[in-house]
Amino acid sequence: MNLYDELADWWPLVSPPGDYEEEASEYLRLLRAEATGPLKTMLELGSGGGNNASHLKRDFQLTLVDPAEGMLKHSRQLNPECEHLSGDMRTVRLGREFDAVFVHDAITYMVTEADLRAALETVAVHLRPGGVALVAPDETTESFEPGVTSEGGEEPEVPGQGARSLRYLMWAMPPKPGGTTFEVHFGMLLKERDGSVRSVHDVHHHGLFSRATWLRLFREAGLEARLEQRILDGKPYDTFVALKPAGSRT
Template sequence: MKLYEELADWWPLVSPPSDYAEEAAEYIRLLRAAASGPLKEVLELGSGGGNNASHLKRELSLTLVEPSERMLQVSRALNPECVHLPGDMRTVRLGRVFDAVFVHDAVDYMITEADLRAALETVATHLRPGGVALVAPDATLESFEPGTILEGGDEPAAPDGRARSLRYIEWTLPLEPGATFVDVHYALLLRERDGSVRAEHDAHRNGVFPRATWLRLSDEVGLDARFEPRILGGEEYDTLLAVKRR
């Protein structure tokens, strides 16, 4: 996927860290409400460019795991005080446990039940007994809606007034009957500092599963799970909260 590889250095304009302050505060609230015992050492799986971590690190000690080395470079620049490790959320094993495990919308790239179960097993494996997991998909089957988003950003201008800019359309197609994933297309316009503009297309597939599937798979890997709403911009999103069985 171009967004996480050759276009990774544009990520702060695709998704500015400042946009995540409200979101990170909501995750802290949900984690603290569900936690029993200490809540200090936290693992984030699929940490991407580190936007959530840039806010969460003020209250938590974070270990960030991400499969794309290019995105790890972006996150290291933003969060030099955090531990950064390469790894796939389906298979990574760090040999230690944490007070909490956080998975943001990178979980959307689990497009089969086997993928999702593997990711949840990784979550459970890295939790201490009684530790809490928070998984924040963009949507479950019950809350999924197709649609189009127009976003973008501009970097601060250099002394000569030049700056890079980016605008993109994110187009989420309708879910096909019986499918466990949906196609999402990105059309991006990238303006370089010299004023030249080029277009890029990137195609992703995002998993979409019923709440019942999430809960069943969580139970299978040793997590007592429930769904709670997270409130962002006045809208509710499904959030999986789970506790590792003692």
């Protein structure tokens, strides 16, 4: 996935932090509505460039975990007051618990049921009894729609001043019948400071699981989850909010 390594320097043009303020506010509302006990510390798994964290850090002491060093670099610059650690959400073990655990769209890269189960077990292991988790995949089987899912990118505020700019298109392909994965194709045009433009084609593989599978895997991880349906920019999203029962051990 070139977007998160070879092309990581372009990330702020792909996904500006300001675009996440409304979304982060909704996540905060859901967490507060479900929580029992204090909500002071949060672990974010698959934190990427730190865009959600740039808003959530006003309300939490954040520990951010991501496997891509290029993305952690951006997040450290954007969120210097947060703790940053390298790790895979399927296997990382920090040896401590948090009031909340948050996983945004990086969970979509769990392409097998075993991957997803492992990620949810990581959530449970790091959640204190009575703590709350929020997991926000881009799609479930029921909410998925193939096609062009978004177009975007950033251009310089003052054209011709030597700033880089980027435009992109995301195209989600239908999964194979009975399959649990689908491809997302990124077509990107990158304009360098010297005015030259090049194109990049990047392919991502996403997991696709039913709501029932998600809820079953939460239960198997020792978490009591419910489905929260929301609309963002006119598109329906399924979000899962889960509690770790008080007195439980994971």
